[in-house]
Amino acid sequence: DAGVIQSPRHEVTEMGQEVTLRCKPISGHNSLFWYRQTMMRGLELLIYFNNNVPIDDSGMPEDRFSAKMPNASFSTLKIQPSEPRDSAVYFCASSFSGYSMNYEQYFGPGTRLTVT
């Protein structure tokens, strides 16, 4: 398996522009997580999906952020409009939540977003 795939790996954009981050989870995993990591705030959970349904989006900072999971193999995190304070590394992670209670999360390589 190729692991969790994220694109793009790096994104530089100007303030006010729309940014879309993409994630392909590991095949067979039914939970998907979006995290944001900065030096100041550490690793923050933004939102997570179970069986393509958003379960907890309490970590989404504001209405400028939205996430979708139209099917089991694809998810997007969109920021519109982007602001300099959104600059961070965004990780997508997936896991299989089943009767075995195996909660191990597998992280993608991350997208480094810079908003100027």
Place this chain on the structure above:
Amino acid sequence: GENVEQHPSTLSVQEGDSAVIKCTYSDSASNYFPWYKQELGKRPQLIIDIRSNVGEKKDQRIAVTLNKTAKHFSLHITETQPEDSAVYFCAATTRRNMDSNYQLIWGAGTKLIIKP
């Protein structure tokens, strides 16, 4: 809400010495406690985990201990080597209510520095 506290935030040890990182959690229903290692510029990766029915688990130079009564767990690294330098995150499972899915609550991370 539920939280996980991790200490210390930075730990510097001499190569060959042992390192201990401690975490406390607040949700008495937590049943899974993973430790992730994140090397500079890379993604977090699971290095060891422990479930609530076990008090200690060891894998070569790393071990994790769990005290459910006190609600704390620790990561122990013996005979530290330069490649152990990284940020280490602890986490614990929690869920918002009986109808929601389990998710991980993360500690703030410990930067481990191995001095040659």
